[in-house]
Amino acid sequence: MIEATGLNKRYGSTVAVDGLTFSVPPGQVTGFLGPNGAGKSTTMRLILGLDAPTAGIVTVAGRLYRSLRRPLLTVGALLDARAVHGGRSARDHLLAIALSNGIARGRVRDVLELVGLQRVAGTRAGGFSLGMLQRLGIAAALLGDPPVLMFDEPVNGLDPDGVLWIRTLLKALAAEGRTVFLSSHLMSEMSQTADRLIIIGRGSLIAQGTLAEVLSSGSPATVRVRSPDAVQLGVLLDRRGAAVHTQPDGSLQITGTSAEHVGEIARAHGLALQELSIQQTSLEDRYMELTRDAVDYRSDEHRTEPVS
Amino acid sequence: MTAPVRVPDQHVGSLRRLGDVLSSETCKLRSVRFTAWALLAAIASNVGLAALLAVFLPGALSPHDKATIDTTRVSLGGLHLSQVACGLLGVLAISSEYTSGLIRTTFSAVPDRCLVLAAKTLVLAAAVAIVTTASCLAAYFSFELLLTEHHLRTSLADPGVLRAVLGGGFYLTAVALLGLGLGAALRSSAGATATLLGLLLIPPLLLELLPNSWKTAATPYTPLQAGSAIVSTRQDPGSLGPWGGFGLFCAYALLALAAGFILIRRRDA
Numbered sequence: 173m174i175e176a177t178g179l180n181k182r183y184g185s186t187v188a189v190d191g192l193t194f195s196v197p198p199g200q201v202t203g204f205l206g207p208n209g210a211g212k213s214t215t216m217r218l219i220l221g222l223d224a225p226t227a228g229i230v231t232v233a234g235r236l237y238r239s240l241r242r243p244l245l246t247v248g249a250l251l252d253a254r255a256v257h258g259g260r261s262a263r264d265h266l267l268a269i270a271l272s273n274g275i276a277r278g279r280v281r282d283v284l285e286l287v288g289l290q291r292v293a294g295t296r297a298g299g300f301s302l303g304m305l306q307r308l309g310i311a312a313a314l315l316g317d318p319p320v321l322m323f324d325e326p327v328n329g330l331d332p333d334g335v336l337w338i339r340t341l342l343k344a345l346a347a348e349g350r351t352v353f354l355s356s357h358l359m360s361e362m363s364q365t366a367d368r369l370i371i372i373g374r375g376s377l378i379a380q381g382t383l384a385e386v387l388s389s390g391s392p393a394t395v396r397v398r399s400p401d402a403v404q405l406g407v408l409l410d411r412r413g414a415a416v417h418t419q420p421d422g423s424l425q426i427t428g429t430s431a432e433h434v435g436e437i438a439r440a441h442g443l444a445l446q447e448l449s450i451q452q453t454s455l456e457d458r459y460m461e462l463t464r465d466a467v468d469y470r471s472d473e474h475r476t477e478p479v480s
Numbered sequence: 481m482t483a484p485v486r487v488p489d490q491h492v493g494s495l496r497r498l499g500d501v502l503s504s505e506t507c508k509l510r511s512v513r514f515t516a517w518a519l520l521a522a523i524a525s526n527v528g529l530a531a532l533l534a535v536f537l538p539g540a541l542s543p544h545d546k547a548t549i550d551t552t553r554v555s556l557g558g559l560h561l562s563q564v565a566c567g568l569l570g571v572l573a574i575s576s577e578y579t580s581g582l583i584r585t586t587f588s589a590v591p592d593r594c595l596v597l598a599a600k601t602l603v604l605a606a607a608v609a610i611v612t613t614a615s616c617l618a619a620y621f622s623f624e625l626l627l628t629e630h631h632l633r634t635s636l637a638d639p640g641v642l643r644a645v646l647g648g649g650f651y652l653t654a655v656a657l658l659g660l661g662l663g664a665a666l667r668s669s670a671g672a673t674a675t676l677l678g679l680l681l682i683p684p685l686l687l688e689l690l691p692n693s694w695k696t697a698a699t700p701y702t703p704l705q706a707g708s709a710i711v712s713t714r715q716d717p718g719s720l721g722p723w724g725g726f727g728l729f730c731a732y733a734l735l736a737l738a739a740g741f742i743l744i745r746r747r748d749a
Contacts, residue, residue: 217584217748217749220584220587220588221587221588221591222584222587222588222748222749223748223749224748237588237591238591238592239591240591241492241497242492243588243589243590243591244588244589247588249588251581251584251585251588252581252584254580254581255580255581255582255584255585256580256582257508257512257576257577257580257582258580259512259513259514260508260511260512261511264507264508264510264511265511267507267511268504268505268507268508268511269504269585269589271500271503271504271507272500272501272503272504272586272589272590273500273589273590274492274496274500312585
C-alpha cells in the first residue's frame with residue numbers, strides 16, 4: 173500500500189509535483205500514467221525518500237520510507253535500469269544490494285534464475301543490452317521479496333518476448349497480494365497490464381480509478397450512421413435534441429441519444445440505413461482527451477483531432 | 481526458492497546495520513577492476529621508484545648532497561605518483577555511483593545516507609591503509625637493499641625513519657579520504673579529480689607569485705607540503721613538524737569529508 177497526501181515538489185520555480193493525493197492498493201497492478209515530464213519519476217523518487225517533498229507526505233506500508241531500517245524487505249523498486257556500474261558483474265551488483273539489507277547470499281542466485289540471467293551472472297553489466305539491464309533491475313527489486321513493488325517504465329527497450337514476460341510477472345506478483353505500481357507514458361501498454369490507473373499531467377492528478385471507471389468518466393459514446401437520407405435524418409434527430417455532426421464522407425456522428433433511438437426514428441419515417449454503429453471511446457482516446465491540456469511538448473499535427 | 485531472511489524491521493540494531501552496510505561497501509569496492517588497478521599502480525609506483533632511485537641516485541649526488549640528503553624521504557619518492565592513484569580511487573568510490581545513477585539504488589537500499597558515507601570511508605581507509613603501508617615498507621626495504629653506497633643507508637631504528645615509512649601509508653590513506661570527501665561533495669568524477677589534483681599541485685605554483693617572505697611563511701601550510709612532512713626525517717626550519725603537518729593535511733581531508741556528509745544529507749539524490 174502506497175499513500176500520498178498533498179504531495180508537492182518544486183525545483184526552484186519549476187513545479188514538478190503539485191498537490192498529488194492518491195493511494196495504491198495491494199493485490200492489484202496500478203498503472204501510473206502521464207505524458208513525458210508529467211512528474212511520474214519525481215513522484216517515485218519522493219516515495220523512495222530520494223527527494224524530499226516540498227510539502228505533503230507519502231507513506232509505504234504505513235511508514236515513511238526513510239524510517240525503514242531494511243527497506244528492501246518492504247519495497248522493491250526499479251527506477252533506471254541503466255544505473256549500474258558497468259565494470260561490476262550482475263552477481264556482485266545484486267550481492268552488494270542484498271548485503272546492505274542483510275539478505276542471504278542464496279537469494280541472489282534465486283532472483284538471477286527468476287529473471288533468466290543465471291548464465292550471465294558473472295559477466296560485467298557494462299556489456300548488457302537494455303533488455304538484460306531491465307531484467308537485472310527487476311531482480312534487484314525482488315531481492316527482499318517485498319510486499320510493495322515499483323517500476324519506472326519497465327518495458328522500455330524490451331523485445332516483444334520481454335514485454336510479455338514482464339506483464340505476466342507483474343500480474344503474478346499482484347495476484348500474490350503484493351502492491352504493484354508501475355509507470356508508463358503509453359496507455360496501450362497499461363490497458364493490457366493494469367487493473368487500476370492513476371493519471372497525472374503537469375504534476376497534478378487528472379484521474380484515478382479502475383480501468384472501467386476512467387473510461388466511463390469520459391465523453392459519451394457516439395453513434396455513427398450512414399444513410400442515403402442522411403440530411404433528413406439529421407434534421408429529425410436535431411429536433412429531438414441530439415447533437416449531429418456531418419462527417420466529410422457524408423456519415424453522421426451523433427451524441428446525446430442511443431443507437432436504438434436512431435434506429436426507431438429511421439423506421440418511423442421510412443428512412444434507409446446503411447450503417448448504424450456505436451463508437452466506443454478507446455482507453456487510448458480517453459487518455460489523449462484527459463492529458464490534452466497537460467502535455468508539455470506536442471507537435472502541431474498532433475493538436476488536431478486524434479485519428480480513431 | 482530461498483526466502484530472504486526476515487527480521488522485523490524495528491529489531492535491526494544500529495550496529496547490525498553498520499555491519500550490513502560495511503559488507504555491502506566492501507563488496508562494491510572489491511568487485512570493480514579499478515580498485516585492483518589503482519592499488520597495484522600505487523604499489524608499483526612506490527616500490528618501482530624506490531628501486532630506480534636506489535640504483536641511479538647515488539651517482540648523481542655531490543659529496544655535499546650525500547652528507548645532507550634525507551634518504552628515507554628519497555626511498556618514498558614513489559608517493560608523488562601513488563598519491564594520484566589513491567586520490568582517484570577515493571573520488572571514484574562515490575562519484576562513479578553518482579555518474580551511473582547507482583547512488584539512487586544505494587540510497588533506497590540504505591536511506592541513512594551518512595551511514596553509507598561512513599561505511600565507504602571506513603572500507604576505503606582500511607583497504608588503502610593496508611596496501612599502502614605495506615608497499616611503503618616494501619619500498620623502503622628495496623631501496624636499502626639495492627643501495628650500493630653503504631654509508632647512505634639508514635635503519636628503521638634510526639630517529640624518525642619508522643615514522644616516515646609508516647607515515648607514507650598514512651599520507652596516502654588521507655589523500656584517498658580527501659578524494660572521497662571531494663567526490664561526495666561534488667558528485668562528478670571529473671570535477672572532483674580536477675579539484676583534488678588542483679589542491680595538491682596548484683598552491684606551490686601560486687606561491688611562486690608571492691614575495692619571498694610570504695612564500696616561506698605560507699609554504700608549510702599548503703596541502704602537499706603539510707602532508708608530506710610526515711615522510712621527512714630532517715625537518716626544514718619553519719616547517720610544521722611531521723605530525724603538525726600531517727595533522728593539518730588530515731584537517732583538510734576531514735573538511736572535504738564534512739562537506740560531503742552535510743551535502744549528502746541535504747541534497748536530493
